[in-house]
Amino acid sequence: MEDLIINNSRMVYAVIMAGGVGTRFWPKSRKSNPKQFLNLFGETSMIQQTAERLQGFVEEKQVVVVTNKDYVSLVEKQLPSIEPMNIIGEPVARNTAPCIASAAALLNKKDPESVMIVLPADHRIGSPNEFKRVLETAVETAKTQESLVTIGIKPNRPETGYGYIHRTSDVKIKNLNHPVYRVQEFTEKPDQETAQEFFESGDYLWNSGIFIWKTSTILDAFKEHLPEIFIEAEKLKKSDFKTEDVRRFYEACPPISIDYGIMEKAEKVHVIPGDFDWNDVGSWTAVHELSDKESEENSTDKGKAIYVNSSGNYISTNGKKLVAFAGVDNVALVETDDAILVVNLDQAQDVKEIVEKLKENEETKKYL
Numbered sequence: 001m002e003d004l005i006i007n008n009s010r011m012v013y014a015v016i017m018a019g020g021v022g023t024r025f026w027p028k029s030r031k032s033n034p035k036q037f038l039n040l041f042g043e044t045s046m047i048q049q050t051a052e053r054l055q056g057f058v059e060e061k062q063v064v065v066v067t068n069k070d071y072v073s074l075v076e077k078q079l080p081s082i083e084p085m086n087i088i089g090e091p092v093a094r095n096t097a098p099c100i101a102s103a104a105a106l107l108n109k110k111d112p113e114s115v116m117i118v119l120p121a122d123h124r125i126g127s128p129n130e131f132k133r134v135l136e137t138a139v140e141t142a143k144t145q146e147s148l149v150t151i152g153i154k155p156n157r158p159e160t161g162y163g164y165i166h167r168t169s170d171v172k173i174k175n176l177n178h179p180v181y182r183v184q185e186f187t188e189k190p191d192q193e194t195a196q197e198f199f200e201s202g203d204y205l206w207n208s209g210i211f212i213w214k215t216s217t218i219l220d221a222f223k224e225h226l227p228e229i230f231i232e233a234e235k236l237k238k239s240d241f242k243t244e245d246v247r248r249f250y251e252a253c254p255p256i257s258i259d260y261g262i263m264e265k266a267e268k269v270h271v272i273p274g275d276f277d278w279n280d281v282g283s284w285t286a287v288h289e290l291s292d293k294e295s296e297e298n299s300t301d302k303g304k305a306i307y308v309n310s311s312g313n314y315i316s317t318n319g320k321k322l323v324a325f326a327g328v329d330n331v332a333l334v335e336t337d338d339a340i341l342v343v344n345l346d347q348a349q350d351v352k353e354i355v356e357k358l359k360e361n362e363e364t365k366k367y368l
Helices: 046-053 069-078 096-110 128-145 192-201 215-225 227-237 243-252 258-263 284-290 345-358
Strands: 012-018 063-068 087-090 115-120 148-153 164-167 181-187 204-214 269-274 299-302 304-308 314-316 322-326 331-335 340-344
Touching: 012 046, 012 096, 046 069, 063 069, 063 096, 069 087, 087 096, 087 243, 096 115, 096 215, 096 227, 096 243, 096 258, 115 128, 115 215, 128 148, 128 204, 128 269, 148 164, 148 215, 148 258, 164 269, 181 258, 192 204, 204 215, 204 258, 204 269, 215 227, 215 258, 227 243, 284 314, 284 331, 284 345, 322 331, 331 345, 340 345
Parallel strands: 012 063, 012 115, 063 087, 148 269, 299 314, 304 322, 314 331
Antiparallel strands: 115 204, 148 204, 164 181, 164 204, 181 269, 331 340
16 A cells, blocks of 8 residues: 655654653663664664654654653664754653643744644554554644644553543544544543443543644644743744753753643644554553464563463563473563563563662662
8 A cells, every 4th residue: 555645745744752761661671772762573663663654644854853862862873864953852851741842843943834743652553554544634634623633542442551532422523534523531541440431432532642733733732721831932942952952941841741731721622533553562561462472372572482381471582591481371571681570461560660679779770
């Protein structure tokens, strides 16, 4: 299938958010080489796959990456086609609202009519052409309605690990490739009973964290809901976006998410349901789920493994040792040259607590 080319593509930009440290993917994800730069699936990293997914839809010169200042060189190495001026290095972590505001300021300065697609660097999407078709509808909606647009994922189970978007029951914009609904409210991660109710209602979607809007529209939203960030964004827009300009912006901004700061408060928000095999790859559990399976749902990423009376396991080693599991179920073993992680896949979120413990003394900080 041919790539989709959006009309007026010169107006459409992509912003890849790549500043996270990936604590849930220790020991492979380290402070110096976090999750988004790892080859968890295939021969390329997650950020490379994110950029590849946009090919034919957004021109390479119109891709912006916002990352930690310490990862700028990693971005340059893994995405050499990205223009240096399109890489924003955050000097301090301030959550997603300042991240998006800095990119919006940069793009609005370049093109006041620009439309920006905001997406995390570490999602897995199994149907990229369907993803592009949804983006096409989202871009058209953002341009014609001047609204804030997000993509909601059609749930296939009552999941408690995701936030949800409650959409209207009737289609609000027709004559596009996909139905477009108004958002009634954003809800936090539910308990199991509530998740079951959401799933059965059919009016709730998983919050993907993917956004589409005109840069002028999102800056207006900042002006209304987060005026302190808007003021700093206007200063940044008038600057040359040098390191010192970016530092002043981030240090002046409060830490706040775009969901809490704007999306939950804005009145004109649209959502488009997406069904393109999406996963936010939030833990080793997700990696196991997405990996090719052997018998008994065991998965071996690297190295050699033998399984006896064992099921639902995930093994990734440095390839120097044979690993044998006997009578072991639902466990991940992840080995690097200097560390080994063994975790029950039902408790894979707890890996971030291991990272916190590593920070407690100088002897273990070297493993971060």
